Amino acid sequence: MPSLIDIAVNLALSGAVLVLSTFLWNYLRSPLKSYPGPFATNFTNFWRFLDVHKGRCDITHNALHRKHGIAVRMGPNVLSLSDPNLISKVFTTKNPWKKSTMYGVNDVMVSGKRVSNLFGTTDEKWHSTVIRPVKSLYSMTKVQDVEHCVDAVINLYLEKLQERFVSPGKACDMADYMLYFAWDTMSQVTFSETLGILEAGNDDRKFLETSYRSLDYFAPVCQIPELDLLLDKNPIYRLGPPSFGWATLFSIEALKKRIARGPTLDGKNDFLDKFLEAKKKHPELVDDGMVVTYLLSNVLAGSDTTAISLCSAIYYILKHPKVHRKLREEIHRAQLPIPASWKDIQDLPYLNAVMREAMRIHPGVGLMLERIVPEGGLTLPDGRFVPAGTIVGMNPWVINRNEEVFGPNTDKFIPERWLKYDHETEEQFSARVSRMKGCDLTFGAGSRVCIGRYLSQFESYKLIATMFTKFDIELADPKDDWKIINSWFVRQLNIPVVLKNRV
Ligand code: HEM
Structure with missing residues (x-):
């Protein structure tokens, strides 16, 4: 009769042989x-x-x-x-x-x-069937329909910054507050209701933490997807990521309430109204389950990513005094209302260059x-x-760091690469910029390109323009660096800033 030690040794040897044979195979x-x-x-x-x-x-x-x-x-x-x-x-x-x-x-x-x-x-095939009824809702023209929702959250954001940081003269960690803003905004444009994160001023309900824990699982495990079959997709016991049950429940509740109440009638529609219109127009493709799929993809794919672009923009602007000065001058000259309206900022060349460069150098994925x-x-x-x-x-x-496409020093933040150089003709400039835009992989490319890219740009350009209109902003310690964690989304930590009222 073999001893326990013999059995353990045999098991270990068999395991080692199996692993080595897999490697060899x-x-x-x-x-x-x-x-x-x-x-x-x-x-x-x-x-x-x-x-x-x-x-x-x-x-x-x-x-x-x-x-x-x-x-x-x-x-x-x-x-x-x-x-x-x-x-x-x-x-x-x-x-x-x-x-x-x-x-x-x-x-x-x-x-x-x-x-x-x-x-x-x-x-x-499934993808093209599902996306067809809603794709056009995300064009730059259509996302302007939800400007009132974005404005409502920008106002709330300014109010909370004033109350918690500007008036008491305390530093605010933008790594947190950009996240609070982005999650509440995506919820507001989707359901006309925030998640209450800005109001609370913390993540006590663990929306953001759940998202990070889930990404920290997704990123390594998707490198060996077979592991997921063992850890998460097994029929016995889940060791996988935390579930987004709260987001599903939130979406189902919002859908039920909206069906009971009927669509928004004052012209202030949100994405939920638009998805229900799509259901009416394409009953063969869109049912209530599909509406929930659309709602979830807004909130779960569009919040962390937008916060990352916003953090990148604010951090790089404040780390580069010349860029900071030039941007402030452009924004102050434009005499923007608060919140800044899209029609007033969409053609500001330096703001555009800064935002594009912030996304090029620090893409969300x-x-x-x-x-x-x-x-x-x-x-x-x-x-x-x-x-x-x-x-x-x-x-x-x-x-996004390819120097043949984006010019020299792609590890450096240089918004000017998106503007016309003195030595360039108009044709040369437009050819160079369209090549940069065509190769910028921030939002992916082709048939599976990010559906929310214009929505994300819309809200982040508006917030940055509003913040530099309303406040004088500096890093709390200009020598201090942020921390970056790449787990599919490339999130940032530690961006304390000091804000003072300008107007
Ligand atoms: C700065 C912000 C954002 C970044 C950097 C970003 C990035 C990306 C990338 C790289 C992809 C392609 C993934 C791939 O090919 O594997 C993608 C797809 C997607 N994104 Fe975004 N995204 C952002 C904002 C948003 C927003 C605001 C929404 C929702 C409103 C959204 C919804 C989606 C969806 C649904 C897909 C899948 C599209 C498809 O397969 O057809 N994203 N995103």
Whole structure:
């Protein structure tokens, strides 16, 4: 009869043999052996899992591309690409390449069934059916319909800053307050109701913490999506991320109330009214469940991301005194109302340049956007071949730093790169800027490009213009740096500022 020690040793040995055989199998069948990359990526995706888990894989990805060129092996079947000329191929709108299984980690289990969403679905047919009835609601023209909602939250924001920080002369951490603003705004434009975060001045109800804990799970686990089958999508016990049950309940309650009350009649519509109109127009495509899907994608995909752009803008402006001065001059000259109205700010050239640069240098998403190479494979610009079935990805943090497209010093915050240089003709300038816009991967690209990009720009340009109209703002300690954590969304911590009233 074997002893317990014998059994344990045998189990450990069998485990080790299984792991080694998997590594060997991965290596032997890997079509990417000739591509450069960290040695361990020949055998396993654990290398990238650990790298993402450490929280700054954007730095690693940039360093690897600087060392190895446009194609770097990140796993036995995964390649990171950095040539912006490949964007139109990988993210083509004609026969879109399928999203990889990393996105499935975002699915949730409801009564034992996997439920996908607009962002995470890998089914292009389902995606185009779901998005069709609502896509046009997010154009720059249409998002202006909810300006009254954004203004209401900007007013609340200014009131709370005044009460808690300006009057008592205390520093305010923008890393928190931009988040409070973005979550409450997205809720207001969606349901005409905030989440009450600005009012409370804290995250006691744990909306923001739930979101971070969920991203801290998603980011590493989506590097080995099979892990998610064990941890979250198993039928026995969930060890996965916290659920967004509160957001689903909030959405269902708001929907029920709106159906009972009827649409908003004073012309002050919100997205919920618009989704219910879409349901009326397309009853074959949109039911109440689909309306909840739309509501959730607004709140969950559009809040943290917008806060990240706002933090990037305020931090870089305040860290660069010349930019700060130039922006203030432009904004003060414009004599904006409070809140600043879109019609007054949409053509302010320096504000536009600053906001674009803030998003270029610190895009909200910091992992590779992954797609599967379709039949026929992919030929790289240098002639190398990538076979069908390979996962290829592009990281906005790598692409947005490409110096051929964005000019020199892409690690530096230089809004002037979005403006006309003295030595340029109008044609040269417009060709250069349209190439930069075409290659900026902040909002993704192609058929799965971010649906909320104009909404996000709309509210963040308005807030920044209003803040520099209303306040004189400085960093509490100009030498102090923020902290960055990349877990899919690249969030910031620690941006204390001092605000004084201007007007
Ligand atoms: C600065 C703010 C934002 C950033 C940086 C951002 C970034 C992105 C990126 C990179 C993607 C593409 C992901 C991929 O290809 O894997 C995406 C998709 C998406 N975003 Fe955003 N986003 C922002 C704001 C918003 C807002 C405000 C909303 C909602 C109103 C939103 C809703 C979505 C949805 C629904 C998708 C999936 C689109 C699809 O697959 O068709 N995002 N976003």
